Amino acid sequence: MNPLNLRVVLVEPTQPGNIGATARAMDNMGLEDLRLVNPCDHLSDESVKFATNAAFILKKATIYKSLAEALADQKLVIATSARVREKFHSFLHLHQLKDELAAFPRETPTALVFGRENSGLTNQEICLCNYWITIPTFGKSSSLNLAQAVLLVLYEFRKFDFKESLAPFETAPVANSHQIEYLKDHLFKILNDIQFIRPGKYESLWSSFSSLIGRAKPDERDVRMMRGIFNKIELSLGLKKKRRK
Amino acid sequence: MNPLNLRVVLVEPTQPGNIGATARAMDNMGLEDLRLVNPCDHLSDESVKFATNAAFILKKATIYKSLAEALADQKLVIATSARVREKFHSFLHLHQLKDELAAFPRETPTALVFGRENSGLTNQEICLCNYWITIPTFGKSSSLNLAQAVLLVLYEFRKFDFKESLAPFETAPVANSHQIEYLKDHLFKILNDIQFIRPGKYESLWSSFSSLIGRAKPDERDVRMMRGIFNKIELSLGLKKKRRK
Numbered sequence: 001m002n003p004l005n006l007r008v009v010l011v012e013p014t015q016p017g018n019i020g021a022t023a024r025a026m027d028n029m030g031l032e033d034l035r036l037v038n039p040c041d042h043l044s045d046e047s048v049k050f051a052t053n054a055a056f057i058l059k060k061a062t063i064y065k066s067l068a069e070a071l072a073d074q075k076l077v078i079a080t081s082a083r084v085r086e087k088f089h090s091f092l093h094l095h096q097l098k099d100e101l102a103a104f105p106r107e108t109p110t111a112l113v114f115g116r117e118n119s120g121l122t123n124q125e126i127c128l129c130n131y132w133i134t135i136p137t138f139g140k141s142s143s144l145n146l147a148q149a150v151l152l153v154l155y156e157f158r159k160f161d162f163k164e165s166l167a168p169f170e171t172a173p174v175a176n177s178h179q180i181e182y183l184k185d186h187l188f189k190i191l192n193d194i195q196f197i198r199p200g201k202y203e204s205l206w207s208s209f210s211s212l213i214g215r216a217k218p219d220e221r222d223v224r225m226m227r228g229i230f231n232k233i234e235l236s237l238g239l240k241k242k243r244r245k
Numbered sequence: 246m247n248p249l250n251l252r253v254v255l256v257e258p259t260q261p262g263n264i265g266a267t268a269r270a271m272d273n274m275g276l277e278d279l280r281l282v283n284p285c286d287h288l289s290d291e292s293v294k295f296a297t298n299a300a301f302i303l304k305k306a307t308i309y310k311s312l313a314e315a316l317a318d319q320k321l322v323i324a325t326s327a328r329v330r331e332k333f334h335s336f337l338h339l340h341q342l343k344d345e346l347a348a349f350p351r352e353t354p355t356a357l358v359f360g361r362e363n364s365g366l367t368n369q370e371i372c373l374c375n376y377w378i379t380i381p382t383f384g385k386s387s388s389l390n391l392a393q394a395v396l397l398v399l400y401e402f403r404k405f406d407f408k409e410s411l412a413p414f415e416t417a418p419v420a421n422s423h424q425i426e427y428l429k430d431h432l433f434k435i436l437n438d439i440q441f442i443r444p445g446k447y448e449s450l451w452s453s454f455s456s457l458i459g460r461a462k463p464d465e466r467d468v469r470m471m472r473g474i475f476n477k478i479e480l481s482l483g484l485k486k487k488r489r490k
Binding site for chain 2: 024025026027028029030052053054056093094095135137138139140141142144145148151152155158159160161
């Protein structure tokens with residue numbers, strides 16, 4: 001499943017820049033409902049600066065006194081933690097979550113909860129959640145910045161929705177087998193005329209070109225372009241007469 | 246395929262903070278080879294600050310005069326663009342790339358190329374690449390910050406490698422059918438003793454509990470915990486005698 005009804009809950013964020021950058025990441029990924037539990041000043045200059053065009057998300061963010069209060073109307077609650085906690089043995093990797101959520105309808109009110117920059121979520125707060133995910137890291141920079149973690153989680157949730165929102169661009173249909181064979185015939189007629197093909201090598205050359213063209217998957221425009229080139233070569237070589245006007 | 250031999254190439258980045266944040270994202274995702282084409286000062290205080298623990302990546306970054314030079318030893322070159330360009334009709338979404346790369350060995354030297362903050366890559370630079378991907382966005386914040394785009398792309402490449410690096414944690418085996426049935430028998434014995442079960446309701450109650458327990462997928466520890474609770478309830482209710490010492 002790929003929840004549509006998503007919101008972000010930040011628990012006691014201490015850096016205004018992180019709240020602003022979270023708002024920007026939410027806007028990037030098409031979310032607007034930001035919930036803040038005992039935040040620092042989320043409308044400070046720094047926060048608004050980091051939000052760039054998403055200051056409107058900061059302005060309508062709602063403030064809560066506890067995580068329980070912020071989650072009261074949510075049905076699915078997913079906590080993200082940088083550290084895997086031994087007592088909670090059901091931590092999933094972010095990309096494994098999708099399969100786990102298969103049984104939930106897409107409209108399920110879903111909250112994505114992120115803890116404090118330094119200390120994360122308390123165990124009591126983690127127990128308010130249904131799923132626990134982690135984004136492990138490899139290097140010396142052992143944890144992600146808060147807003148970066150938000151961005152990665154939202155990206156993983158929303159990426160399959162991008163299809164609809166991609167601006168349509170003109171794509172030519174992939175050339176069909178007839179067009180491809182005609183193209184190869186044309187090429188080999190020229191190769192033959194210029195005596196490129198050595199005796200006994202015709203078949204292996206044909207096979208190499210077939211494979212190359214197969215991998216390139218030319219579309220109809222590509223085929224037209226190549227046939228245009230072949231025509232011009234033939235004309236330039238005097239192999240073909242110019243069409244009469 | 247999931248390339249292992251990855252590097253990041255930034256073309257003419259103008260914000261030192263973005264270079265630093267890129268180094269941090271690379272370290273997060275286990276990369277070290279950063280290549281810079283005509284960069285701003287990549288060792289400035291601001292750059293180093295944004296790199297946090299990944300300043301070592303900035304220090305060993307290599308500088309080039311052109312993208313072609315930076316790519317000379319690479320076999321697979323992937324360009325990321327915020328804008329889909331009509332002339333290059335083979336743009337893929339980031340998450341679609343994986344299938345396209347199936348034919349390449351994992352060790353293929355692979356460069357991930359990111360353009361200028363404001364103007365991206367020139368058409369000439371884009372033609373140096375084999376694949377073009379885009380990370381579209383939804384909202385008013387129409388494009389991602391450079392380092393955020395790097396992080397998302399690296400995450401998509403590396404996420405399946407996280408499995409190995411997750412610290413192993415003790416997991417109890419899921420309880421088997423025998424243990425589950427014993428647990429339900431125990432519960433229903435108590436429910437019967439306290440006369441919770443109304444006449445004719447035994448079966449539907451049994452069915453509801455079976456479904457609930459089935460969904461909860463308790464492990465052996467969970468079952469021991471619940472049986473402990475049931476024992477204590479029985480003792481407290483005087484339904485069961487304390488074991489002799």
